[in-house]
Amino acid sequence: MDRRGHGVARHRDLSRTHYRNGVALSHETGSHETGSHETGSHDTSPQALTSVLAASAAGARAFARTTSEERSGMLHAIAAALDAHAEELVPLARAETHLPEPRLQGELKRTSFQARLIGDRLRQGLLADVRIDHADPGWPMGPRPDIRRTAVPLGPVLVFAAGNFPFAFSVAGGDSVSALAAGCPVVVKAHPGHPRLSRRTAEVVAAALREAGAPEGVFALIEGVASGVAAVQDPRVRAVAFTGSLRGGRHLFDLACARDEPIPFYGELGSTNPVVITPSAWRSRAEEVARGLAASFTLGSGQFCTKPGIVLVPDASALIAALPPVHSGPMLTPGLTDGFRKSLDELSGTPGVEVALVGEPLEEGVPAPVVLRTTAATVLAAPRVLELECFGPSTLLVEYAREDEVYEVVGALRGQLTATVQAGPDDDELALALVPLLAEHAGRVLWNDWPTGVTVSDAQQHGGPYPASTAPATTSVGTAAVARFLRPVAFQNLPDAALPAELRDGASGPRLVDGHLKTPS
Template sequence: MLEIRGHNYIAGGRSAESAVTLQSIDATTGEALPYAFHQATEAEVHAAAEAAARAYTPYRDLSAHRRAEFLDAIAVEIDGLGDDFVSLVTQETALPSGRIQGERARTSNQMRLFAEVLRRGDFYGARIDQALPERKPLPRPDLRQYRIGVGPVAVFGASNFPLAFSTAGGDTAAALAAGCPVVFKAHSGHMATAECVADAIIRAAEKTRMPPGVFNMVYGSGVGEWLIKHPAIQAVGFTGSLKGGRALCDMAAARPNPIPVFAEMSSINPVLLMPEAIKLRGALIASELTASVTLGCGQFCTNPGLVIGIRSAEFSAFIETLAGLMAEQPAQTMLNAGTLESYRSGVQRLRGHPGIGHLAGAAQADGRQAQAQLFQADARLLIEADALLQEEVFGPTTIVVEVADEHELLAVLEGLHGQLTATLIAEPADLASCGELLALLERKVGRLLMNGYPTGVEVCDAMVHGGPYPATSDARGTSVGTLAIERFLRPVCYQNWPDALLPEPLRDANPLGIPRLVDGVPTRSACGEG
């Protein structure tokens, strides 16, 4: 049986100073579940941040292999969360058990992936320029650089991924791998889920003898500001709305010592349908696109919210087929009442816009379910940067835009804000003149797909889950894949230090056997070897 205490996690212990509690809700029925959680007080948030600060030096000083053992132990504990846990998550989120089982595996596997990053050692980014005492007119000093964790990181849980983007999700995994203790702010939509995963992390920390405070968690609305403004916090990871992400960015920038916020926020993920592809497989594309738009009730940050095609008889037939398929889609239960209300408001704004037509989708019922919707907008709205078309409607909705020709297609794309993804559905004959199109898309998005759909994000070395604003607050990073660790690292340079006092990654003998750049040459050898 699962034990849910509803207390905040601070320095390996539990705390419940406030009498104010928050109730876990059954996402399908709206009824209260038998789990209440104590809202964190300002003093408890302060204590959690201070605990992370105390843990920072001893945790960062551990070898990369010891931190890897910790991440592997977390993965084992998460894999051990059984059917009762899966049932709990489905109650809190209305997501099916198969989805939760897959997300549980993804969460543990990304922990193991970051453990491998630690073992191979390339995350250190070690660079060595040996001294040149005879260089004229001035000698060069001995210079050595590597990267360390920035310090305690605040991570905010996401509503739509209760495991993979939440308590032990990608931001937490990347921060812990970088040597940064975490203070996690649990999402109100799945607090019991967060508690079970936090317990798993604490068990792993105890079994691998990690310092108390390496992981902390607080509950409550309004506690985020206390967390962001605490001087111990040195970086923030966030997945959520544009409004929420901007608020965190503004608070972090206004601190006496500003800190970076790595926020994934808003994306409409355009899908570009090229003429030959529509001619050869228009009906199949309509079916695939419908499946992608409605997958998981459209509650993915990579959901394709904009479909663009060049005017033709075939594209008109495609729109008609797509409308028919979207009209057939059953209503689905959304994650929580707030998500449903936001979706209904977004759909209503689209319905009320004079330049947007409604093609398919039943009116929203009074219950807790969302109906899939299809709209069509005039291309001029994108060219003129109409604000409504740039807004993400989080749910099973997409907008079709018909352009006159390739010139208007480029003009439409030029008007788009930054995106997580862009997809090209094309045949070889479509690609001959795509150079300018691809160059434009590369400026706008973080991931370019060919003949696929964006609602699937592989966790691997090459993945980029990021993009220019407002897709994220910092386009130089990713929240998925091993590159995510770099958000929580900073470089440190040693000049003319004796070898015995250098950190191991920078010593002449290369005792860790890691890849390094020595005098401009990539090598795993000791300094001075061939």
């Protein structure tokens, strides 16, 4: 079981499949080992998977030739359809995930917002890196030919939906929307933690795409571990996007790389998201810092990939005493609950690590929030502590006695999605010195904020060095996420009629022309 419940367990053999609204749906009796609230398994059969992938490959060329304006319209149609079906989708999500209705309503709004935002940027031409170098006989290294560079879609993309965000990182989430914006057909491997929601969302998306004029085969849903593994290895799949555990993601990453023709694997695999509280911050903002930490590590019962799991603090006892009461609700699935308890047992059983505080669960039988504590000396003697991600409501306080211990612990970090500095006044020298050091390890560095909020914007970066991500130069959140599914191509000395539309003379949209940035007037 991975931290978001995708699971790597073997499922039963597959059976029959039917299609509704253009989405592949399959049925089988039996049970999931992954904590799904469904009583039956619906794994996609090998025959149905072959049909889905064949249709995706067949539609890829036609979809790649759609215009940015057409694809923008498709994304807006998806957003409108999601909003229109909110009263149906939110209760489905509530029944399968235990997440509260306000959280799900907000997440669904985020999901439709990111589809519209990427659609808008697509229409504005801001997602294309267009470069034009006109022929120049006086070019210093010799006569230069006419060279024009753009990007083309990779082809069918396999998206592994996440369990902790049943809308925003699932069937119609950022990975799916980014691939569609790039002009790539999408095959979503549904998450077993919310199967009925996944199927219904897929139907809504497929219907919206069809009504917006998308070619056949542009969108499909598959289910089951076996079908996901088989799809990663299928030559018709040209890229994979994954959100889940280090173990499960690394297994799939290795499969993608071991193909006769390796393909890009964009995996977000885990992070402990270190926070450094400086002595100056603790002297000047102790109550604020304690309150912020309590809210952040318990948000969503700690089931955020950006949860602050490691906190370096000058006085652990004082921080524990300053924490407000901490509470936690149900986790997404029984499998995740078991996984959290096991990882918590492993971490608390590490020599030099102790349980310092146990909060109150909001319901009987759900995990209580836990604060653990240790010292920088213990961590430096056993750096693996920094890598133990407890996906649930817990955090580990690491007390340091000297500033040099902070630098040593930061130097021992592996790749992280986020790293945070809780600083004092602007002349906090330790905080200022830490920023570039933390940037060596993390995709996003925060100052006097908390990492559990991941806004969708043009400048957002959600990724980081391995093992936070298998592709540290990319992001899975924000408009830059589209670039993952595009491949640069240069066209040399082509007549205007043979060029892609965005490279032709007189085309609109931002572009770099002969070294000068040109923007529409």
